[in-house]
Amino acid sequence: MTNLVTDIEETVAASPEATAIGFQGQEFTYEEFWAQTGQFAQALADAGVEPGDRVGIYLPNLPQYVVAFHGILRAGGIVVPMNPQYKSREIEHLLGDSGAVAVVALADLVPQVQEIQDDTDVHTVVSVGGAADGATEYDEFLADDMLETVDREDDDVACQPYTSGTTGTPKGVLLTHRNLSFEARASPKIHDGIHADDKTLGVLPLFHIYGMTVTMLATLYEGGSFWPMPEWDAGEALDLIESEELTIVHGVPAMFNDMVNHPDADDYDLASVRFANAGGSSLPMEVMRQFEATFEPELFEGYGLTETAPVTHANRPDDRRPGSIGKPLPGVEAKVVDHDFEEVDPVPEGPVDDETELDDVVGEIVISGPNVMKQYYNRPEANEEAFSYDDDGKRWFHTEDLGYYDEDGFFFIVDREKHMIVTGGYNVYPREVEELLFEHPDVADAAVVGVPDERRGETVTAFVVRDAGADVTEEEIQDYCLNNLAEYKHPREVHFVDELPRTTTGKVQKFELEDFEDVTEE
Known part of the structure; x- marks a missing residue:
């Protein structure tokens, strides 16, 4: 293999007039799409x-x-995808750490780039959706000629998305052409592949590895058509699925929950959907049941990480176990290990009942396969912690997710080792929010936790100790966070307390905060 985009050339040659992208009433053929790339x-x-x-x-x-x-x-x-909800302080690290030399930005977001551009290597900014000072408008930027595809090796890096580790500092994940090509081919096979007449809903953010690989890449590399949506709206998504007769729908659990709870849910006909899948966070069983009862298509659950490009496990139409993340993809290996990297024995059949002692069956899930990232970018210590090698020299990636598996090969997630919050399918790392709170002049101490939420999975909740004499309000704290962080990261609840529960060594006991009704508030 050379550059992974050469796969699309085959589709262009075979079906130049087929629809590659559908968007707001317009359709773009593969020939048009390929020419513009x-x-x-x-x-x-x-x-x-x-x-x-x-x-x-x-x-x-x-x-x-x-x-x-x-x-x-x-x-x-090499693509460096960035969340369009990020503010300048958030993109500064991504651009600076990656050494990016150019940025393609929405016209309204160009000022965010310019604010920190002098501290980066960025020399070219392209604006989309209008003109912007200091940027070249997209249509003017396009050249008259078409560049021939540059050869790349399988192990060359194709994409560098960012994730956060236990410290909350974003780490660049080096995904190769082989990683992405494998996932684009392997993930659709769990539902009989993607065909030329398939239409995929593209509402999952393309900066996120799930949306990027499983919806966009997989659809285009198999010759289907991709229908992007700029932002989530349950009604608009249902309208699009019904009107355009979309056949493949991927989303996070909160999206499917919104569809179920839409006031006109019973009026929609989703008979065209032949495969629906939830990922990004755990799928509540009740959401799955309600979706299937309301719309009829079965709703499946899968699992993956940015570092695995992303899918490692999936339930299949002919091989499904509700409550499970499914079985590993063909070509991907997974096992559950203890702290000594010894494999934990499977249970007879999952999910286990309440009488099972979880400590006896749970361990960390580790992954090996062609989808596992090359490494973290310029993070030797993180790379050392991320990988282990067995006696045969096989490399295993540590997911830091705890779970177990059964004798039929189904895996089950129990919990995360760290305090990461998953809200609406987005990962929020408490320390990032806490660092910002500590910068507020009226905040003396702060801690952030995730509190269970039926719709989002978890709600970002902040506990704040005011500085002496300060009278800052909950709304002021929330506005402060909204002005400096992506919307989904801001605390939707702020509780003022006299002090935070700490151990004798000064560590905040977050498990006490998660049961916040027991915390004495002012």
Whole structure:
């Protein structure tokens, strides 16, 4: 294999007039899509972007995102996806750490880039959706000529998304052409593949590995059509699925919960959907049951991580166990190990009942396979912690997720080892929010935890000790966080307390805060 985008050339040659992208009443053929990726790649080269250079994409789900992603790869570059909800303080690390030399941004987001551009290597900014000072408008940026696809090796890095570790500091994940190509081919096989007449809902954010690989890449590499949505709205999603007769729907559990609870849910006909899948966080059994009762298509659950590109496990239409994350994909190996890296024995059949002593069956889930990342970018200590090798020299990635498996090969997640909060499918690392709270002049102490929430999975909740004499309010704390962090990270609840529960060594006892009714509030 060379550059993974060469796979699309085969589809273009075979079906040039087939729809590659559908968006707000317009359809773009594979021939049109492929031509524009070539023009974008040539424009990058003309701007001085060389093979191996990194280019940031700071956009919501738009056709231009799809073109830019493939154009960067076609030019031999490395994609650095960035959440369009991020503010300048959040993208500064991503651009600075990656060394990105160019950014494709929504026109309204260009000022966020300019605010920190002098502290990065970014020399080219492209604006989408309008003109912006200091940026070249997308249509003007496109070159007249098309660049031929630059050869890349299987082990060359194609994409560098960012995730956070236990410290909350974002780490660049080096995903290779082989990683992404494997996932784009393997993940659709759990539901009989993607066919030329399939239409995939593209509402999962494309900066997120789930949306990027399982919806966009898998659909285009198999010759289906991709229908992006810039933002989530349950009614608009249901309208789109019904009107365009979409056949494949991926989402996080909160999205399916919103569909079920839409006031007109019973009026929608989703008979066109032949596969629906939830990922990003644990799927509540009740949401699964209600979705199937309301809309009829079965709702499946899978599992994966950014570091595994992402899917490692999935339930299949002919091999499903509710409550489980399913079985490993073909070609991917998984096992459950204890602290000594010894394999834990399976249970006869899961899920286990309340009488089972979880400590006897639970361990950490580790993964090996062609989907596992190359490494973290410039993080030797993190890489050392992330991987272990068995006696045969096989490399295993530590997921830091606790679980067990049964004799039929189904895996079950029990808990996370760390304090990461998963809200609406997004990962929120408490320390990042806590660091910001500590910068507030009226905050003396703070801690952030996740509190169970039926819709989001967890709600970001802050416990704040006011500075002496301060009278800062809950609304002021929330506004402060909203002005400096992505919307989904801000605390939806703020509780003021006299002091935080701490151990004798000064560590906050977060388990006490999670049961916050027992905390003495002012």
